[in-house]
Amino acid sequence: MRSALDNNYPAGLVLPSLIEDDEDDMELRVAFDFDGVIADDESETVYKRNHDVLEFHAHETERVAIPHRPGPLADLFRKLHVMQRYEAVLARSDPAYKRILSIAIITARSAPSHERVVTTLKNWGVSANETFFLGGMDKARVLSILKPHIFFDDQLSHLKSEGGTIPMVHVPFGVANPAQV
Numbered sequence: 001m002r003s004a005l006d007n008n009y010p011a012g013l014v015l016p017s018l019i020e021d022d023e024d025d026m027e028l029r030v031a032f033d034f035d036g037v038i039a040d041d042e043s044e045t046v047y048k049r050n051h052d053v054l055e056f057h058a059h060e061t062e063r064v065a066i067p068h069r070p071g072p073l074a075d076l077f078r079k080l081h082v083m084q085r086y087e088a089v090l091a092r093s094d095p096a097y098k099r100i101l102s103i104a105i106i107t108a109r110s111a112p113s114h115e116r117v118v119t120t121l122k123n124w125g126v127s128a129n130e131t132f133f134l135g136g137m138d139k140a141r142v143l144s145i146l147k148p149h150i151f152f153d154d155q156l157s158h159l160k161s162e163g164g165t166i167p168m169v170h171v172p173f174g175v176a177n178p179a180q181v
Contacts, residue, residue, distance in 0.1 A: 005173055010073050012152060012169035015159060019167050027100055029148040030080060032128075033139075034107040034117055036154030036173045038077050039068035043113070044154075060113035067123035068116065072173050073152055074124075077103070081126040103128045106142055106151070110135030 004011035035044045047056040080103050090097045105128045109117060114133045121127055132142050143151060143161050152169045153159050159168040 002172060005072055005171075008072075010076055010171075012073075012171040015168045015170060016164070017161075017167045018164050020165065026098070027102055029102045029104065029146065031104040031106050031143070031146060031148035031151040032073060032077060033151075033153040033155070034105055034109065035068075035071070037071050037073050037152050037171050038105065039071045039074065039117075039120055041071070041154070041173060042068065043116070057113050060109075060116045064112075064115045064119060066116075067120040070124075072171055078124065078126055084127075084129075102130070104130040104132065104146055104148060106132045106139050106146075107134065108136050108139070109133050 001011040001013060032038050035041055043056060043060055046059045047053070049055075080101065083101050084099075084103065087097075087099045087101060091099060105117070107117065110133050117131070117133075130146070134142065139153075140160050143166050148166060150167045150169060151159070151161075152171055154171045154173045156170055159170055161168070
C-alpha cells in the first residue's frame with residue numbers, strides 16, 4: 001500500500017466493518033476527507049507543526065486563491081464527478097431518472113479555511129453533493145446520519161462509526177502518518 005502511494009497510485013487499507021447492505025437502497029454514497037485524501041497535505045503540515053489553529057487559518061487565508069495540489073484520491077474523486085455529470089444529463093432529459101451516486105466531503109476544516117477548499121474544487125472543475133465543514137466536531141456524528149457506503153480518511157483517529165457499520169479506508173498519506181515521512 002505504501003509503495004503504491006509512493007508511486008502515485010491510489011491506495012488504502014480497508015478497515016473491518018459490520019456492513020449490512022440494504023437491497024432497497026439504490027444510491028451509492030461515497031465520502032472523502034479533504035486534506036491528505038482529495039488534496040495534498042500542505043495545510044495539514046502547517047497545523048501539525050505547532051498544533052496552532054490560528055496559524056493554520058492564517059496560512060489558508062493567505063493562500064485562499066491558490067488551489068491545493070491533488071492528493072492520493074483526487075483522480076478517483078474526479079472520475080466520480082464525471083459520473084455525476086453524466087447523471088445530471090440523464091436527469092435533465094428524463095425527470096423520472098433517480099440519481100444513484102452521491103459524493104460527500106467531510107472535513108474538520110471550518111471558516112475561514114473552507115474557502116480554499118471551494119477554490120480548489122472550482123479550479124479542478126468538480127463538486128460534491130454535500131460538503132461538511134465540521135470545525136473539529138467528531139466526524140462519526142455526520143457519518144452516522146449520512147451512512148456512506150465507503151469513507152476515505154488519512155487519519156485513523158477519524159475512522160470510527162457507531163457499531164462499526166460504515167466501511168472505511170485508511171489512506172496512509174503524508175504528515176498525518178508519521179511513519180510515512
